Amino acid sequence: MNAPVHSGQRQRTCRACGKKFDYPVKGGAATRHHCEDCVAVPPDTRKILERLHQRIAQLERRLASPPPPK
Numbered sequence: 001m002n003a004p005v006h007s008g009q010r011q012r013t014c015r016a017c018g019k020k021f022d023y024p025v026k027g028g029a030a031t032r033h034h035c036e037d038c039v040a041v042p043p044d045t046r047k048i049l050e051r052l053h054q055r056i057a058q059l060e061r062r063l064a065s066p067p068p069p070k
């Protein structure tokens with residue numbers, strides 16, 4: 001049986017920008033949680049990006065589900 005790609009195995013979602021990236025990549029700078037773009041961002045700034053990304057993800061989830069009845 002052909003199992004789909006396990007999430008958390010090769011394709012990862014960047015915590016800071018939400019980009020999907022392959023990990024590990026030979027010679028790549030990306031880490032488990034950050035794509036190679038965000039790895040270059042200073043940790044303090046990245047923390048802010050992560051916070052904003054969380055917020056966006058939250059808002060997207062809210063948009064995806066129908067509004068609760070009043």
Ligand SMILES: [Zn+2]
Nearest residue numbers: 014017035038
């Ligand atoms: Zn990123």
